[in-house]
Amino acid sequence: MTAIAEREVLVRAPAEVKRARILGIIYILLAIVVYFVFAVGTEGDVTFRFGESPGDLDWTVSSSALATFAAVIFGFLGGVQLTRGFGSKTNVVLGIAMGIFAFTFLGWAGAGKSIGIVGILVTTVAAATPIAFGALSGVMCERVAVINIGIEGMLLTGAFTGAVVGTVVSPFFGIVGAALAGGLMALGLAVLAIKYRVDQIIAGVVINIFALGLTSFVSSQVLVENSAELNRPGVLGPIRIPILSDIPVIGRILFNQNIFVYVLYTLVIVMTFLLFRTRWGLRSRAVGEHPKAADTLGINVFRTRYRNVFYGGLIAGFGGAYFTLGSVGAFNENMTAGRGFIGLAAMIFGRWHPVGAFAAALVFGFAESLQVRLSILDVGIPSEFLLMAPYLVTIIVVAGVVGGARAPAADGQPYIKE
Amino acid sequence: MTTETTPDKEVTPERPGWLERIAPSDIDWKTVVVIPLLAVLSALIIGAVIIILTDGFGAVLPAYSALFRGAFVGWTSISETLLAATPLILAGLAVAVGFQAGLFNIGVEGQMTIGGLTAVIVGFSFEGLPWLVHLPLAIFAGFLGGALWGFIPGVLRAKTGAHEVITTIMLNFIAYRTLDYMLKLPFIQKEGRFDPVSEDVLASARFPRILDWLPVENASRLRLHLGFILALAVAWLIYWLLYRSTIGYEFRAVGASPSAAKYGGIGVATAIIAVMTLSGGLAGLAGSNETLGVVGRAVPGFTASIGFDAIALALLGRSHPGGVVMSAILFGALRAGGRTMQAQSDVGIDLIVVIQALIIVFIAAPELIRSVYRVKGGKEQARVTRGWST
Numbered sequence: 023m024t025a026i027a028e029r030e031v032l033v034r035a036p037a038e039v040k041r042a043r044i045l046g047i048i049y050i051l052l053a054i055v056v057y058f059v060f061a062v063g064t065e066g067d068v069t070f071r072f073g074e075s076p077g078d079l080d081w082t083v084s085s086s087a088l089a090t091f092a093a094v095i096f097g098f099l100g101g102v103q104l105t106r107g108f109g110s111k112t113n114v115v116l117g118i119a120m121g122i123f124a125f126t127f128l129g130w131a132g133a134g135k136s137i138g139i140v141g142i143l144v145t146t147v148a149a150a151t152p153i154a155f156g157a158l159s160g161v162m163c164e165r166v167a168v169i170n171i172g173i174e175g176m177l178l179t180g181a182f183t184g185a186v187v188g189t190v191v192s193p194f195f196g197i198v199g200a201a202l203a204g205g206l207m208a209l210g211l212a213v214l215a216i217k218y219r220v221d222q223i224i225a226g227v228v229i230n231i232f233a234l235g236l237t238s239f240v241s242s243q244v245l246v247e248n249s250a251e252l253n254r255p256g257v258l259g260p261i262r263i264p265i266l267s268d269i270p271v272i273g274r275i276l277f278n279q280n281i282f283v284y285v286l287y288t289l290v291i292v293m294t295f296l297l298f299r300t301r302w303g304l305r306s307r308a309v310g311e312h313p314k315a316a317d318t319l320g321i322n323v324f325r326t327r328y329r330n331v332f333y334g335g336l337i338a339g340f341g342g343a344y345f346t347l348g349s350v351g352a353f354n355e356n357m358t359a360g361r362g363f364i365g366l367a368a369m370i371f372g373r374w375h376p377v378g379a380f381a382a383a384l385v386f387g388f389a390e391s392l393q394v395r396l397s398i399l400d401v402g403i404p405s406e407f408l409l410m411a412p413y414l415v416t417i418i419v420v421a422g423v424v425g426g427a428r429a430p431a432a433d434g435q436p437y438i439k440e
Numbered sequence: 441m442t443t444e445t446t447p448d449k450e451v452t453p454e455r456p457g458w459l460e461r462i463a464p465s466d467i468d469w470k471t472v473v474v475i476p477l478l479a480v481l482s483a484l485i486i487g488a489v490i491i492i493l494t495d496g497f498g499a500v501l502p503a504y505s506a507l508f509r510g511a512f513v514g515w516t517s518i519s520e521t522l523l524a525a526t527p528l529i530l531a532g533l534a535v536a537v538g539f540q541a542g543l544f545n546i547g548v549e550g551q552m553t554i555g556g557l558t559a560v561i562v563g564f565s566f567e568g569l570p571w572l573v574h575l576p577l578a579i580f581a582g583f584l585g586g587a588l589w590g591f592i593p594g595v596l597r598a599k600t601g602a603h604e605v606i607t608t609i610m611l612n613f614i615a616y617r618t619l620d621y622m623l624k625l626p627f628i629q630k631e632g633r634f635d636p637v638s639e640d641v642l643a644s645a646r647f648p649r650i651l652d653w654l655p656v657e658n659a660s661r662l663r664l665h666l667g668f669i670l671a672l673a674v675a676w677l678i679y680w681l682l683y684r685s686t687i688g689y690e691f692r693a694v695g696a697s698p699s700a701a702k703y704g705g706i707g708v709a710t711a712i713i714a715v716m717t718l719s720g721g722l723a724g725l726a727g728s729n730e731t732l733g734v735v736g737r738a739v740p741g742f743t744a745s746i747g748f749d750a751i752a753l754a755l756l757g758r759s760h761p762g763g764v765v766m767s768a769i770l771f772g773a774l775r776a777g778g779r780t781m782q783a784q785s786d787v788g789i790d791l792i793v794v795i796q797a798l799i800i801v802f803i804a805a806p807e808l809i810r811s812v813y814r815v816k817g818g819k820e821q822a823r824v825t826r827g828w829s830t
Contacts, residue, residue, distance in 0.1 A: 214801070214805050224544075224800075224804050227544075227546065231751070231752070232794065232798070235790060235797050236490075236794050238793065239790035240494060242788045242790055243494050243790070360609060363606055363609045363610070366606060370606075404621055406620045406621035409617050410618075413614050414614065416606065416610045420602040420606050
């Protein structure tokens with residue numbers, strides 16, 4: 023234990039200071055870029071539409087005034103970050119700053135045009151859903167100190183099973199099957215990581231490669247020829263929640279989505295409650311922070327880890343079904359395209375907390391949604407660069423926050439009972 | 441990583457078996473040879489079960505015999521196996537160098553993509569250069585391209601702590617999109633084409649074939665080229681660097697324990713950046729091997745997921761250059777044989793990916809193999825990667 027204390031005192035403090043300084047400089051640079059690129063020389067007004075039809079809840083503003091305002095805010099944030107710092111609010115402030123930046127960027131790109139904000143945010147929630155499920159799966163596993171790099175593979179297995187079972191039986195059973203398939207993959211990870219004490223990152227990569235190989239093999243061997251009988255589950259449409267969906271703006275964004283999104287909301291609330299307000303949560307976190315102490319107090323470390331990793335797999339498998347049953351309507355090889363890894367980044371950005379992970383997933387979902395919108399707006403940026411946006415944002419986020427976020431203390435270490 | 445718990449050794453001492461007695465004691469034969477072979481065997485057995493489940497019992501024998509014929513029987517098959525092994529050797533070395541320093545480079549695909557692209561650009565841009573100048577120049581350009589793509593996650597890891605597993609995966613996707621974009625630029629895209637295809641590499645920058653002089657039938661179909669020799673030379677160079685030079689010692693020290701290396705006066709941040717850059721450069725060589733070798737141009741997806749196979753074979757080869765060469769030839773055989781299997785039987789080539797994944801499962805969990813085949817002894821698997829913090 024002296025080792026941990028030593029790291030806290032000797033290494034972490036200077037690193038934290040350095041990181042805060044880098045972040046402050048980034049804010050200042052952002053202010054300069056926003057002012058000189060987006061404000062200077064930009065003409066025309068931009069209209070943000072928050073309502074259902076044009077003219078309904080419109081907000082028209084000069085693009086350059088908006089950018090100047092944003093530059094002032096970034097300058098202020100940079101100043102505070104460099105002098106006082108935001109403490110535990112650093113990630114929240116960073117998230118808000120990214121939102122402001124995106125808004126300013128839209129204002130610049132859409133100068134002289136009007137932009138439907140609601141449409142962008144509806145897509146944001148949809149795009150964030152599988153990422154959020156991946157992130158919650160990560161939270162579930164890492165809270166008991168098992169690193170789950172295999173989320174991508176679990177999403178993919180879920181997507182595959184969801185499509186096949188969803189076509190052959192019914193979409194409901196497709197979802198159940200997807201969750202169980204994800205759970206099965208997670209058990210594989212658990213056996214490798216907990217029983218055989220395999221390096222957890224390698225075990226996760228094994229899960230990913232195995233899931234990719236297996237789903238691609240069966241897909242090319244069986245699904246392609248019989249797509250009508252095996253791979254046409256149909257998409258579960260949005261369900262309007264009465265009353266809540268009538269709330270102006272927010273209602274249409276949050277409460278006119280499909281079943282996956284509502285399960286996600288529920289899961290975020292339930293997981294937060296369970297992890298931080300129940301005996302199960304306390305025990306899980308104890309196993310993640312100090313397994314030896316937990317063991318001494320009579321908690322079965324192995325069983326807790328197996329169980330939580332299995333739950334994590336159920337969550338990821340369920341989220342994977344979103345790809346086939348909630349969005350595309352058929353399974354394609356490698357259709358998750360790195361969402362599981364983005365989910366991992368969301369988990370880190372969200373500081374291993376369900377609510378944080380969900381909020382972080384929304385940031386990534388926003389990047390994806392923005393990319394779709396910008397390619398429609400045709401702002402002169404090649405589509406390939408727009409497609410990079412979610413991945414670039416992920417790198418920036420991980421580079422910007424990982425040093426400051428603290429993983430569960432025993433994360434990644436196998437437990438050996440003495 | 442000072443907080444790591446090293447597993448307490450409670451292995452009961454065993455009497456030396458016949459294997460230990462006839463083999464040199466400084467090599468752990470069970471870990472290095474027996475377990476990998478059993479892992480490959482087990483993976484093939486489970487692969488057969490998967491074939492039975494998808495295509496029925498009768499499909500196993502035709503599929504596996506086609507696999508074997510395509511990999512080893514006849515000069516053409518051997519040439520194809522070694523040809524497929526060539527980029528795998530280089531890519532496997534890229535991953536292995538990372539593992540030696542405790543870094544997990546999953547970004548070999550992206551580094552291959554960028555390296556292959558830069559090699560092609562140099563390969564078609566300089567007309568009239570002699571072969572002896574142009575080819576090395578193009579290869580070096582490929583190395584630099586890949587090195588740049590490895591340098592980025594290296595710096596991010598060393599300076600901000602961003603975990604290379606996430607950044608390299610993201611850089612893979614960014615590299616694919618970069619390739620898509622570059623292939624449509626007027627000076628790269630092949631004249632008269634509207635699909636994303638680069639100009640052809642000039643003959644002076646192509647790897648020459650090395651087996652077409654053989655007095656056998658169909659000698660023109662022996663596509664093995666000079667890249668194979670280059671890959672072997674690079675493997676030897678990496679061996680020398682890792683085990684015979686000070687720099688390599690420092691890399692391995694960082695991999696064994698960053699904190700100990702730091703107190704020993706080794707610049708950990710510099711080492712991390714250097715290793716990732718070198719790893720990316722090796723991946724870039726693998727990429728240029730593809731574009732300057734058989735294909736002769738860059739097309740989307742030319743990396744053919746070699747970068748992911750590289751992870752498996754670096755583990756199988758236990759991150760040792762010699763082991764990587766052996767494993768790469770095995771995986772090359774699987775690739776070459778897999779093509780024949782796809783063509784001559786009902787079983788698709790994706791099965792190879794499943795078999796490779798199973799091989800890593802068994803390699804990563806040697807306990808599994810030990811308990812199934814009752815192999816005793818052998819070293820405990822060490823951790824090769826690190827968690828999110830540090």
